[in-house]
Amino acid sequence: MPGLGPTLDEDDAVIRVRGLVTGFGEQIIHDKLDLDVRKGEILGVVGGSGTGKSVLMRAIVGLQSTREGSIKVFGEETRDLDAAAAKDLRRRWGVMFQEGALFSSLSVAENIEVPMREFLDLPEPLMDELAGYKVTMVGLPVEAGPKFPSELSGGMKKRAGLARALSLDPLLLFLDEPTAGLDPISAAAFDELIKVLKETLGLTVFLITHDLDTLHAICDRVAVLADKKVLAVGTIPELLTFDHPWVREYFSGPRGRAAGAGKTKTMEPA
Numbered sequence: 001m002p003g004l005g006p007t008l009d010e011d012d013a014v015i016r017v018r019g020l021v022t023g024f025g026e027q028i029i030h031d032k033l034d035l036d037v038r039k040g041e042i043l044g045v046v047g048g049s050g051t052g053k054s055v056l057m058r059a060i061v062g063l064q065s066t067r068e069g070s071i072k073v074f075g076e077e078t079r080d081l082d083a084a085a086a087k088d089l090r091r092r093w094g095v096m097f098q099e100g101a102l103f104s105s106l107s108v109a110e111n112i113e114v115p116m117r118e119f120l121d122l123p124e125p126l127m128d129e130l131a132g133y134k135v136t137m138v139g140l141p142v143e144a145g146p147k148f149p150s151e152l153s154g155g156m157k158k159r160a161g162l163a164r165a166l167s168l169d170p171l172l173l174f175l176d177e178p179t180a181g182l183d184p185i186s187a188a189a190f191d192e193l194i195k196v197l198k199e200t201l202g203l204t205v206f207l208i209t210h211d212l213d214t215l216h217a218i219c220d221r222v223a224v225l226a227d228k229k230v231l232a233v234g235t236i237p238e239l240l241t242f243d244h245p246w247v248r249e250y251f252s253g254p255r256g257r258a259a260g261a262g263k264t265k266t267m268e269p270a
């Protein structure tokens with residue numbers, strides 16, 4: 001990977017991917033991809049449509065088979081784990097899939113309780129109490145708990161998806177396009193929420209996004225996926241010096257310049 005930013009001690013890497021190869025049939029998606037996600041950072045993952053951002057996330061969380069390479073999370077080589085150890089590791093991260101991926105037949109509170117039922121053995125009243133706490137934590141009104149996803153706005157659904165991802169108090173959070181489909185004001189409020197939660201809970205965040213405002217507002221570093229690899233990773237000022245057509249066009253095109261100029265957005269609940 002190009003040498004943007006300092007090299008990293010193994011201990012600082014919450015996620016360390018080396019030489020990852022993935023594919024579907026003849027189609028190779030990642031070819032010897034390397035990536036580190038540092039403890040306590042929000043790493044933005046960008047790239048053109050179909051470059052393999054979601055497949056990379058799915059490979060790291062064990063939902064996508066890989067052909068070659070190493071994926072370490074919290075220092076554990078994921079492919080070496082037996083079922084019990086893999087489950088133990090999964091407990092330590094939360095995932096928010098695109099669109100929030102809520103179960104439509106369950107209420108918000110019940111959605112948040114799904115991981116608790118899978119991983120913990122808690123009495124019902126305690127689960128309800130914890131779910132209520134998560135609802136508030138993501139800025140939803142308490143009345144949202146008994147509601148079904150179909151009764152929520154897009155922004156509220158995203159927050160409910162985030163609450164479910166935080167259900168088990170993870171230290172590592174995966175977010176797949178969390179602000180997609182939100183209006184700019186709701187998107188900015190969601191960015192702010194992620195930032196505040198990251199700071200207060202000490203989270204490390206792997207964040208896939210197309211949203212340039214999100215990158216500028218909350219990401220400590222950005223990884224660019226192109227040509228089946230992480231082409232470059234660094235802060236936005238570092239990436240602006242990187243000479244690659246897609247990177248130049250993305251960050252220095254009209255939208256990139258506008259986002260970089262710090263177009264302010266009002267912070268209001270989504």
Ligand SMILES: Nc1ncnc2c1ncn2[C@@H]1O[C@H](COP(=O)(O)OP(=O)(O)OP(=O)(O)O)[C@@H](O)[C@H]1O
Binds near residue numbers: 047048050053
């Ligand atoms: N289950 C699957 N079976 C076959 N091909 C798949 C599967 N999942 C993803 N792909 C292919 O892998 C490639 C990468 O998909 P992926 O969803 O990771 O892209 P992405 O970078 O997240 O795109 P976008 O920004 O549009 O969400 C695409 O060509 C996609 O069609």
